[in-house]
Amino acid sequence: MASILSDDIDILAKARRALDGSYTPSEDEDYMSERQLDYFRVLLLQWKKTILEASEGTLQSLQEGPIRDADLNDRASSETDWGIELRTRDRQRKLISKIDSALRRIDAGEYGWCEVSGDPIGINRLTARPIATMTVEAQQAHEKREKVSRDD
Template sequence: MDEEALLAAPEAEYMNAEQLAFFDQRLQQLRTETLDEITAIKNQMLGNSQVSDVLDRAQQEEESQIALRIADRKRQLIPKIDAARQRIRSGEYGYCLQTGEPIGIARLLIRPTAEYCTDVKTINEQKEGVYEHKSR
């Protein structure tokens, strides 16, 4: 099954065994790629040689900080991938954790770790924005 077939499938087939297998494979691949990227970032940082020039060292430290933030963000994706795969096994994958409504194939193709339908996600983000604004 490919993306085109997923998008063309009738609603009655939503999250059937074939679709779940497709997303499980996609999540496995995303997990492998993410771990490989984290390893590559760590190896790159370890391979950085010490420089004596102050400006070069400052630039190297700045690049290392950016790389660490990227690696940390990717590291945070791993539990989300694992949770999505657990939802596949439990039969909850593809359905909003808050409303139980289908998340939708198109959204899952873009973000296979999605836990909420678009409406709930939008409301939650708006609430987060209000709380952040009030706390400033």
């Protein structure tokens, strides 16, 4: 799980590097100004593009043919690696859905505002997690409720 999360962070970092580094949103500006919204729109589109490019590599490998390791241990290891790769791609497919949702929120003028409280999510949180839909406090309360309901 930690490896998958680190892959997501690496892909987001790669998307950030692809942006023109001349602008970074700050807390000193008007919250969700046109410039900030444009920054997050471009970041989200670049993140999505980076994910799709990574998945093309997986598709190419799948099309090259089945695993043909003669040794059973090597074959099992290769199949395990493929399973992990495919789960990672499925996770990223779900992430693309969240990116698309964030882009729709930008277009609707709802991006950057907590879907629970209506409060600003915050530039720092959105910079770290551009698909965030809740403030840190609302997210923690949500996770706590979720844990309590699972324990029942």
